[in-house]
Amino acid sequence: MSIVDIEGLTFSFSRKEAPVIKDFSLSVGKGELVGILGQSGSGKSTLLRLISGLETPLSGTISIAGTTVVSNHVFIQPENRGVGMVFQDYALFPHMTVKENILFGLSKMPRKDRKQRVDEMLELVQMEKFEKRFPHELSGGQQQRIALARALAPKPKVLLMDEPFSNLDADLKESIREELFNILRKADMTCIMVTHDRNDVEAACDYSIVMGQADVKNHISPKKFQSIK
Ligand SMILES: Nc1ncnc2c1ncn2[C@@H]1O[C@H](COP(=O)(O)OP(=O)(O)OP(=O)(O)O)[C@@H](O)[C@H]1O
Numbered sequence: 219m220s221i222v223d224i225e226g227l228t229f230s231f232s233r234k235e236a237p238v239i240k241d242f243s244l245s246v247g248k249g250e251l252v253g254i255l256g257q258s259g260s261g262k263s264t265l266l267r268l269i270s271g272l273e274t275p276l277s278g279t280i281s282i283a284g285t286t287v288v289s290n291h292v293f294i295q296p297e298n299r300g301v302g303m304v305f306q307d308y309a310l311f312p313h314m315t316v317k318e319n320i321l322f323g324l325s326k327m328p329r330k331d332r333k334q335r336v337d338e339m340l341e342l343v344q345m346e347k348f349e350k351r352f353p354h355e356l357s358g359g360q361q362q363r364i365a366l367a368r369a370l371a372p373k374p375k376v377l378l379m380d381e382p383f384s385n386l387d388a389d390l391k392e393s394i395r396e397e398l399f400n401i402l403r404k405a406d407m408t409c410i411m412v413t414h415d416r417n418d419v420e421a422a423c424d425y426s427i428v429m430g431q432a433d434v435k436n437h438i439s440p441k442k443f444q445s446i447k
C-alpha cells in the first residue's frame with residue numbers, strides 16, 4: 219500500500235500566473251525515502267506545504283495512508299493529517315526547553331503517556347542528557363536531531379523534510395546524515411526529503427524526482443536509485 223498518493227496536483231499562488239505545480243503525481247510506499255530535487259523556485263517547498271495542508275491546491279487529490287486529505291470536496295486540517303515536518307531552519311521554539319519542544323506536538327496523546335514518549339524520542343536521537351537545554355545552547359546538529367524528535371514524537375504516517383542539512387557544515391552534515399537515515403530506517407518511517415544535494419539522494423534515498431523539468435511537465439516518473447535497505 220502506498221502511504222502518500224498524489225494525483226493530478228495543480229497549484230498556483232495567483233490566478234494571473236502560471237501554476238507553480240502542474241498535474242503532478244507521486245506515490246510513496248511504506249518505509250520509502252524519496253528525494254525531491256529541483257532548481258530554486260521550482261516548487262519543492264510548495265509541494266511539501268500542499269501535502270501538510272499549509273496550502274490548498276487548485277485541483278488534484280492527496281491521500282495519506284488511504285485517507286483522502288484534500289480533493290475538490292475534502293480538506294483535512296494540517297494537524298489531523300498525520301504528517302510530521304522538519305523545516306529548513308528547524309523552527310524549534312526558542313523559549314522552550316528541548317523537552318517542552320518535543321512535548322508540544324503531543325497534546326492529543328493521553329497526559330500519562332507523554333513523558334514516556336519524550337524519553338523514547340530523546341533516546342532515539344541520543345539526546346537524553348539534553349532535555350533541559352534551550353535550543354540556543356545546542357549545536358546545529360543537535361538542534362537538527364531535536365527537530366527530528368519533535369516531528370516523530372506524535373507518530374506521523376509520513377515525515378516531510380525541507381533541506382534538513384542546509385545549516386550544517388560539510389563534515390557535520392555527513393555524520394548527521396548517516397545518523398538521521400539510520401533513525402528513519404529503524405522507525406520504518408515513510409519520508410519525503412527536499413534537498414539540493416544529489417549526494418543526499420545517493421546516500422540515502424530509494425529514489426528521487428526532479429521538480430519543474432519542462433520535458434516531463436512536472437509529471438514525474440521516479441528514477442530508481444539502488445536501495446540501501
Ligand atoms: N507566498 C508566495 N506567494 C507568491 N509566490 C510564491 C510564494 N511562495 C513561493 N512563491 C513562488 O513559487 C515558486 C515556488 O516556490 P518554492 O518555495 O516552492 O520553491 P523551492 O523549489 O522550494 O525553491 P528553493 O530551492 O529556493 O527553496 C517560486 O517561483 C516562488 O517565487
Ligand SMILES: [Mg+2]
Binds near residue numbers: 262264380
Ligand atoms: Mg524551498
